[in-house]
Amino acid sequence: MYFYVFKRLTLMIPTLLGAAALVFFLMRLIPGDICTLRLATGGGSINPNVVKACRLELGMDQPLLMQFWFFIKGLITFDFGRSMWTGRPIVEEVGLRFQLSLQVAIMATLTAIALAIPLGTISAVKQNTWIDYLVRAFSIAGVAMPSFWLGILIILAILITSKALFGSPWMPPIKYVPIWVDPVYNLSMLIWPALATGYRYSAVATRMTRSAMLEVLREDYVRTARAKGVFRHLIVRRHALRNALLPVITIIGIEFAFLMGGLVVTEQVFNLNGLGKLFVESVSNQDYTMTQALVMLVVAIFAFTNLVVDVIYAWLDPRIRYRR
Amino acid sequence: MNFRRGKFGAFASAALLALSLSSALGAETPKKGGILKFVVPDEPPSFDGHRETTFALIHPIAPFYSVLIRVDPKNPASTTDFVCDLCTEMPTPSDGGKTYTFKIRKGVKFHDGSALTAKDVNASFQHIIFPPDGVQSPRKEHFHMVESVSAPDDETFVMKLKYPSGAFLPALASPYHFIYAKAILDKDPHWFEQNVMGSGPFVFEAREAGAAVRGKRNPEYYHAGLPYLDGFEAIFAKTQSLRVQAIRGDQAAIEFRGLPPKSRDDLVAALGKDITVQESDWNCLLIVTPNSRKKPFDDVRVRKALTLALDRWSGSRDLSKIAVVKSVGGIVFPNHPLAATKEELAALAGYSSDIKAAREEAKRLLKEAGAADLKFTLANRAVDQPYTIVGTWLIDQWKQVGIGVEQKMEPTAPFYATLENGAFDVALEFNCQSVVNPLGDTSKFLPNAGDQYGGFKDPELSKLYEAMNRTGDVAEQRRLMRAYEKRAIDEEVHNFITFWWYRIIPHRSYLKGWNISPSHYLNQDLSMVWLDK
Numbered sequence: 001m002y003f004y005v006f007k008r009l010t011l012m013i014p015t016l017l018g019a020a021a022l023v024f025f026l027m028r029l030i031p032g033d034i035c036t037l038r039l040a041t042g043g044g045s046i047n048p049n050v051v052k053a054c055r056l057e058l059g060m061d062q063p064l065l066m067q068f069w070f071f072i073k074g075l076i077t078f079d080f081g082r083s084m085w086t087g088r089p090i091v092e093e094v095g096l097r098f099q100l101s102l103q104v105a106i107m108a109t110l111t112a113i114a115l116a117i118p119l120g121t122i123s124a125v126k127q128n129t130w131i132d133y134l135v136r137a138f139s140i141a142g143v144a145m146p147s148f149w150l151g152i153l154i155i156l157a158i159l160i161t162s163k164a165l166f167g168s169p170w171m172p173p174i175k176y177v178p179i180w181v182d183p184v185y186n187l188s189m190l191i192w193p194a195l196a197t198g199y200r201y202s203a204v205a206t207r208m209t210r211s212a213m214l215e216v217l218r219e220d221y222v223r224t225a226r227a228k229g230v231f232r233h234l235i236v237r238r239h240a241l242r243n244a245l246l247p248v249i250t251i252i253g254i255e256f257a258f259l260m261g262g263l264v265v266t267e268q269v270f271n272l273n274g275l276g277k278l279f280v281e282s283v284s285n286q287d288y289t290m291t292q293a294l295v296m297l298v299v300a301i302f303a304f305t306n307l308v309v310d311v312i313y314a315w316l317d318p319r320i321r322y323r324r
Numbered sequence: 325m326n327f328r329r330g331k332f333g334a335f336a337s338a339a340l341l342a343l344s345l346s347s348a349l350g351a352e353t354p355k356k357g358g359i360l361k362f363v364v365p366d367e368p369p370s371f372d373g374h375r376e377t378t379f380a381l382i383h384p385i386a387p388f389y390s391v392l393i394r395v396d397p398k399n400p401a402s403t404t405d406f407v408c409d410l411c412t413e414m415p416t417p418s419d420g421g422k423t424y425t426f427k428i429r430k431g432v433k434f435h436d437g438s439a440l441t442a443k444d445v446n447a448s449f450q451h452i453i454f455p456p457d458g459v460q461s462p463r464k465e466h467f468h469m470v471e472s473v474s475a476p477d478d479e480t481f482v483m484k485l486k487y488p489s490g491a492f493l494p495a496l497a498s499p500y501h502f503i504y505a506k507a508i509l510d511k512d513p514h515w516f517e518q519n520v521m522g523s524g525p526f527v528f529e530a531r532e533a534g535a536a537v538r539g540k541r542n543p544e545y546y547h548a549g550l551p552y553l554d555g556f557e558a559i560f561a562k563t564q565s566l567r568v569q570a571i572r573g574d575q576a577a578i579e580f581r582g583l584p585p586k587s588r589d590d591l592v593a594a595l596g597k598d599i600t601v602q603e604s605d606w607n608c609l610l611i612v613t614p615n616s617r618k619k620p621f622d623d624v625r626v627r628k629a630l631t632l633a634l635d636r637w638s639g640s641r642d643l644s645k646i647a648v649v650k651s652v653g654g655i656v657f658p659n660h661p662l663a664a665t666k667e668e669l670a671a672l673a674g675y676s677s678d679i680k681a682a683r684e685e686a687k688r689l690l691k692e693a694g695a696a697d698l699k700f701t702l703a704n705r706a707v708d709q710p711y712t713i714v715g716t717w718l719i720d721q722w723k724q725v726g727i728g729v730e731q732k733m734e735p736t737a738p739f740y741a742t743l744e745n746g747a748f749d750v751a752l753e754f755n756c757q758s759v760v761n762p763l764g765d766t767s768k769f770l771p772n773a774g775d776q777y778g779g780f781k782d783p784e785l786s787k788l789y790e791a792m793n794r795t796g797d798v799a800e801q802r803r804l805m806r807a808y809e810k811r812a813i814d815e816e817v818h819n820f821i822t823f824w825w826y827r828i829i830p831h832r833s834y835l836k837g838w839n840i841s842p843s844h845y846l847n848q849d850l851s852m853v854w855l856d857k
Contacts, residue, residue, distance in 0.1 A: 031741035032736075039377055051774075086370065087518060088533070096534070168598075169595075270566075
């Protein structure tokens with residue numbers, strides 16, 4: 001097992017290097033540059049000498065391969081450098097956003113697990129009954145409805161309902177405060193995006209749980225257990241669910257990694273100062289260093305999450321063995 | 325003031341009433357205390373006013389700094405009133421209009437407790453006008469008329485000009501010209517990019533990366549009794565709909581940049597008397613730039629046909645209902661003493677009220693130029709307000725004279741790359757300025773301007789501009805401005821104007837003491853703002 005984990009960690013290196021090369025060169029294919037953008041969007045005249053000085057300051061006059069080497073060297077030494085847009089250390093810029101994204105991802109995952117596993121199981125056990133139809137409708141609606149759109153509906157519903165109830169509209173806070181500073185304020189802000197994303201997330205997981213459970217419930221060992229007179233709820237909980245969870249865990253893992261950097265639009269809707277919003281801003285600002293660092297962070301999160309999922313597989317299903 | 329009619333009429337009337345009340349309450353005694361929360365559409369790249377050009381720096385950072393002179397905060401709508409901030413009185417120039425001597429207030433302190441003197445003012449303007457190597461100063465060119473700056477003693481700051489210029493004082497009143505401490509600038513000219521230390525009405529408290537900037541009241545502010553607020557919190561919110569909902573849900577009292585008419589109407593409908601609306605012409609204009617390097621746009625007849633096809637007067641009426649544009653004008657901010665009157669405008673191509681005749685003329689010119697079946701692509705920014713809307717309107721206008729146009733919308737960075745590379749047929753772009761300074765602002769139309777993308781040569785136009793900037797006589801400036809304007813957008817049609825923008829600020833009615841100005845860069849130190857809660 002230890003060797004397997006070591007091997008997987010080693011295999012991450014070419015993945016990370018490939019991602020680094022891709023993001024570095026793809027970013028530079030986008031027309032325009034950060035200096036023109038910073039000076040032109042102010043609306044006044046642009047002094048070409050100032051643009052030149054800006055490019056010089058940011059090292060954009062260096063040959064491309066040299067710039068790539070500095071980037072790779074930085075990655076190896078964990079020195080991500082400074083944001084080209086703000087001039088501040090990338091670690092500092094990402095730090096605050098990371099904790100917010102992590103909290104939303106955890107809250108959305110917990111929401112999804114709390115909904116998906118019971119609903120998916122009930123739906124499978126009560127296949128083709130009204131309960132099953134209801135759960136399927138609920139999950140199909142979740143898959144079909146984009147989280148950001150649901151987010152907009154949630155905000156509007158809160159505004160309208162609060163005005164109807166209290167006379168003046170109330171809106172969830174739009175500025176993040178860490179949970180250890182003010183838990184009520186923090187939750188009153190983050191509960192809504194967690195619900196919006198958690199619902200879609202749960203819908204995918206519910207459908208996966210249902211189909212996996214249906215498959216397992218038809219297995220011989222389940223039939224044998226039934227024939228032996230084991231209680232139905234024990235068959236479902238001990239024999240079926242544990243085995244059915246394998247693909248569900250995969251989905252949960254992938255979605256969790258996605259939530260860490262992929263909540264691009266939902267973060268805009270709720271003004272969440274997370275990694276997704278930072279991603280959009282750094283790409284649109286042509287902030288190469290920040291975009292590169294964020295891509296590498298997300299790639300690392302995906303690779304690490306996949307590793308964790310594989311380890312959980314082994315724990316859930318002892319038949320799975322990792323050999324040399 | 326112009327509100328949408330129809331189903332929002334009642335709400336608009338309520339807002340109008342609220343605004344009138346607001347004016348009447350100008351006589352009210354301001355209340356001290358409270359934290360003002362407002363939303364800002366972007367986060368500034370750095371904290372350095374001398375280096376940045378975006379309004380996103382002004383809204384959260386200007387309250388921390390003093391400036392030498394500024395637009396009158398009591399009458400920011402005026403385009404010609406400038407008053408002292410750090411100086412004691414506006415100077416009368418000597419030496420035939422070439423020397424300005426400013427007396428600096430005594431007893432002003434920076435937030436770290438050190439004294440602010442003329443030496444600091446001098447160091448700040450040296451940093452702006454004569455920046456050291458490696459320091460970016462995008463407004464350096466605004467001071468082309470300045471020969472030297474000096475501080476002979478702690479209370480005197482002198483600016484010597486090479487020639488008298490009407491563009492000088494408005495350039496000096498730019499809200500970006502923060503006064504920095506000389507001691508810090510001497511040690512590190514880049515220090516203010518990442519740090520804040522001024523002498524303004526508020527003291528910097530914190531910046532939360534990507535989220536907010538907070539400031540608290542400066543108890544030692546030199547304007548007696550100000551500021552009224554205990555502090556402020558500028559919250560960065562990129563999405564316009566969220567900013568509107570934040571005002572609606574009282575997570576923010578105001579957004580100082582400007583919102584479209586629909587958002588104003590929605591807020592008025594939802595909040596009634598709790599919302600107040602202030603509106604003004606905006607010192608930003610949408611410009612069409614044909615690429616003179618490309619055929620057939622190298623032919624003035626084709627360029628002229630493009631401007632003749634536009635029915636600006638009806639366009640203004642219709643578009644102002646859905647977009648942040650309104651006034652029809654020439655190259656100078658409407659109603660400024662140097663701006664063209666309606667009669668003068670009517671004499672320019674594309675401004676006639678007889679649109680039928682203008683379009684017939686456009687068709688004739690196109691036919692004469694061999695471009696009767698002209699088709700081209702309009703390069704535009706992929707930004708809804710007002711670019712996409714006005715771009716779509718342009719397509720319809722040009723269709724009326726038989727021109728087929730496709731609109732290519734690009735995100736901001738690629739759009740500017742397209743302009744810089746000259747890889748376009750016709751582009752819709754903008755010119756947005758802070759202090760209304762027609763002598764400076766109209767440099768955009770020069771062939772060698774840094775942001776002129778038309779790719780033409782016109783020494784005559786440059787000569788007119790130069791002459792206009794070197795005369796102190798206002799009547800002569802006006803005459804030359806008409807000639808410059810006629811050449812730029814009528815005779816040669818290197819560029820032409822669509823509309824001037826229109827600034828709409830709906831804000832919570834409890835916010836008092838803030839008056840709209842023609843620019844979202846001006847009057848933002850928040851010292852006179854108070855909360856009626």
